[in-house]
Amino acid sequence: MSTDDGFRADWVQKDFYAELGLKKDATADEIKKAYRRLARANHPDSNPGDTAKHEKFKAVAEAYDVVGDPEKRKKYDELRSLHGSGAFRGGFGGGGFGGGGAGGINLEDLLRDRAGGGGGFGDMFGDLFGGGGGGGGFGRRGQQARRPAKGADVETTATIGFTDAIEGVTVSLRLSSDAPCPDCSGTGGKPGTKPKVCPECEGAGYVVASAGGAFAINETCPRCGGRQLVYDEACPTCHGSGRGTSARTIQARIPAGVKDGQRIRLRGKGAAGESGGPAGDLYVTVKVSPHRIFGRKDANLTLDVPISFDEAALGAEVKVPTLSGAPVTLRIPPGTPTGRTFRVRGKGAPKPDGSTGDLLATVEVQVPAVLDARAREAVEAYRDAMAGKPLRAGLFEGS
Template identity: 40%
Template sequence: MSKRDYYDVLGVERGASADEIKKAYRRKAKELHPDRNSDDPAAEGKFKEAGEAYEVLKDAEKKAAYDRFGHAAFEGGMGGGGGARPGAGGQGDFASAFSDVFDDLFGDFMGGQRGGGARQRAARGADLRYNLRISLEDAFSGLKKTINVPGSTVCTACSGSGAEGGAEPITCPTCAGMGKVRAQQGFFTVERTCPTCSGLGQTISNPCKSCGGAGRVQKERALSVNIPAGVETGTRIRLAGEGEAGMRGGPTGDLYIFVEVAPHKLFEREGNELHCRVPVSMATAALGGDIEVPTIEGGRSRVKIPAGSQAGRQMRLRGKGMPALRGGARGDMFIELAVETPVNLTTRQKELLKEFDAESSDNSPESSSFFSSVKSFWDSMKG
């Protein structure tokens, strides 16, 4: 059976560019793959035919020979630039063709790099997390704090190279510095981490005795950290280059400080606002008066209580809340009145309250309105 024209197989014109040929083969490889055409017994043959065509047309010398002599260019030892001829029964050339497209589609995803050559495989150090708990007062004013961070630092004995005496590592002979090795499995090329260098691309013949060849050692460090005013729970502070040291001279990771503001005995925080629940006596709430309330900076503010204030009433103290994290104005503080019922009454106090109660039929409008509504409700139920 005569072979089909390679250009017809891929569906391109004879003057197609290398990029057009590659795109055409991509489409054909996806369209004709046996896994997607399990019900078509001819699919595998068509799939191999497309690979054979691409193997020739992707190579400038083979393509020139094919354009001049057709399929005869690869029969009887004629031209073609050497190598196994297409359709010779083996699958080395076809696998190579499919590998090119596989690299093009998935190489970046798998961290691969086409074109050969050694890559810098020194691994970046891991980022570290430090949980810091501070008081609300510290969140208000900001603070400078020294923290102890466990982690790894660059080995001073080998200057981070991992080799004894600071000698340079050598390129891994197994993967040629790529950090990955490839194995052919049928039509696919599978890429795995190099077992010799563990993906670093380099090996050390004489590892440093201090760090065992890692280029870093475990050590706790003391760091001075500036916590800005206005931070709140969940604030994240990044210290670049203060994380784990990299493997064999790789860049250092970062340190992330996660701030948690502890609950306060007097104040509750909502964003930049503060809330303070202040108990007042029944007499003060009824008659009115002045009270002193605390502020977060440790001072006092005088607040005037209007006569007849009810429990739960709120009053605003402008500019007495928390500062904004990035230099904005301070929020407000809200005072919530908690009218306190007296306890442990003396005999005289009880007598006075009874007298007051007897004279206070018109002094509790909310109570009168409530019980009036209750009476109406009960009457309607009877009806």
């Protein structure tokens, strides 16, 4: 059985320093060197079929996992010191950690929380192993608490209008995400049944596995999935997975100036955390609907403005719309060619630095498809007036 930080109570009976051939005051460097030497000598890849060395390799890896970690080593030394002083009602002899025998002590009683028995060694173990008082490593009714875990991140898509993208908008999003099973509260066991310590990992939540060479790694226990506990009967709702689906509607603020295809992160709006852990994040991919007349180029808005031939030739003042304000007037100088762009400052989209882009208005000279008699006569008169100034003479120079 272990606490929620992976510390197993039976480690108090093991001398990890002796396992590594060291004294209690060994330095961190000495511990590392001893582990590497022993792991290399007893590694299963180098000793196929040698069960004794395989077991030695596991023992060495377990010892290094504890005394090679400064925090675990501190807790281990404190607990061993208490054990040696006889503070545990005559020690762990006789019945050991079991429930009987002279001088024995029941581990479930020892590590129970305040609610189950109030204070005592449960409080001491909670402080020593990082559980904090009575609610640390083990929960109510002897059930071991899982370590707080952040909830899963959630992905969704939101389609908004062009104007909303420029000005910002709050949208309602319907989300479905992974969540603890509502019937078993994420334990994976059938409601009303009692858990037991996983026999595969002995309540550690992980097993030691070879990583090749002289190293070993801890892997999530394949039987309990890291929960440290197993049930004889699985929850009929989630079939033992401990997971379910949560459907909810949230209000999400889309910031002003967002672009089509932009991915926005909303912290804490994802799936709920486990065992008091924080919620995950929500990632919203924004799709922006096109506007009837406006376009966009980075933080600038674009607009095509049709003008007549006489306005381009003689000059004019032309009113054009803005996205969310009063129209502005463009002053078209005489002789303006088609395709010329005019800049109206401050009438674009917001920028991340708080400034605003511009409106880029591009004029397009329109050619009438049909001319009435008076207009035709005027155009013909213009052609006669320009007859001595051919436009395309430069195309043939030097040919």
